[in-house]
Amino acid sequence: MHDPLSRTFAALADPTRRAMLARLSSGEANVSELAQPFLKNMSLPAVTKHLKVLENAGLVTKGRNAQWRPCRINGEPLREAGDWMELHRIAWEEQLDRLGAYLKLKSKGAAHGRKKQVQ
Amino acid sequence: MHDPLSRTFAALADPTRRAMLARLSSGEANVSELAQPFLKNMSLPAVTKHLKVLENAGLVTKGRNAQWRPCRINGEPLREAGDWMELHRIAWEEQLDRLGAYLKLKSKGAAHGRKKQVQ
Numbered sequence: 001m002h003d004p005l006s007r008t009f010a011a012l013a014d015p016t017r018r019a020m021l022a023r024l025s026s027g028e029a030n031v032s033e034l035a036q037p038f039l040k041n042m043s044l045p046a047v048t049k050h051l052k053v054l055e056n057a058g059l060v061t062k063g064r065n066a067q068w069r070p071c072r073i074n075g076e077p078l079r080e081a082g083d084w085m086e087l088h089r090i091a092w093e094e095q096l097d098r099l100g101a102y103l104k105l106k107s108k109g110a111a112h113g114r115k116k117q118v119q
Numbered sequence: 120m121h122d123p124l125s126r127t128f129a130a131l132a133d134p135t136r137r138a139m140l141a142r143l144s145s146g147e148a149n150v151s152e153l154a155q156p157f158l159k160n161m162s163l164p165a166v167t168k169h170l171k172v173l174e175n176a177g178l179v180t181k182g183r184n185a186q187w188r189p190c191r192i193n194g195e196p197l198r199e200a201g202d203w204m205e206l207h208r209i210a211w212e213e214q215l216d217r218l219g220a221y222l223k224l225k226s227k228g229a230a231h232g233r234k235k236q237v238q
């Protein structure tokens with residue numbers, strides 16, 4: 001699983017990591033701020049491991065300030081994954097539209113057939 | 120990883136499974152049709168295992184016709200995952216907008232400061 005898109009989707013496949021991204025969507029935070037809401041249910045190493053997955057997938061970057069290293073969301077991989085979803089959502093919806101049009105045509109044909117019988 | 124959204128993202132975290140969904144986006148197909156393009160690089164059991172992951176995540180359903188069981192894409196989980204992505208894309212872009220507005224304001228303030236010095 002080395003392609004970037006697979007790494008992005010794998011990183012998103014966990015509620016803790018999605019919650020971290022949701023938190024970072026509203027603004028940058030340092031590691032302790034980011035970890036705090038999860039420490040009731042998991043250990044700090046478990047939280048930092050999740051953060052590491054997000055960093056490795058390129059979804060989160062750490063600032064360069066030595067004193068305070070704020071975590072920031074990096075939207076580019078999210079955007080690429082979103083584009084993939086959107087592309088297939090459109091294709092799937094077009095498929096449904098074609099099916100709908102076919103069924104409409106078929107029911108019109110059937111109605112026409114009934115009309116002919118009545119005449 | 121029992122929540123539906125995590126299952127959807129985990130199912131999407133593989134290029135073979137994404138290719139299968141892309142194929143099904145253009146219309147239904149039976150298992151052999153769906154497997155065929157992948158059999159150069161992997162065994163049939165490996166392909167059917169990938170298909171099973173898609174089925175377990177609810178992304179693919181099999182038709183009920185006993186003779187011919189066509190696989191179909193099920194767009195609902197994809198839509199939910201797409202909605203999640205979209206929500207955070209918006210939040211992330213708003214964050215960038217706020218940062219942009221702040222920097223603009225700051226640079227205006229600096230320019231105003233310079234003007235005052237000149238007068």
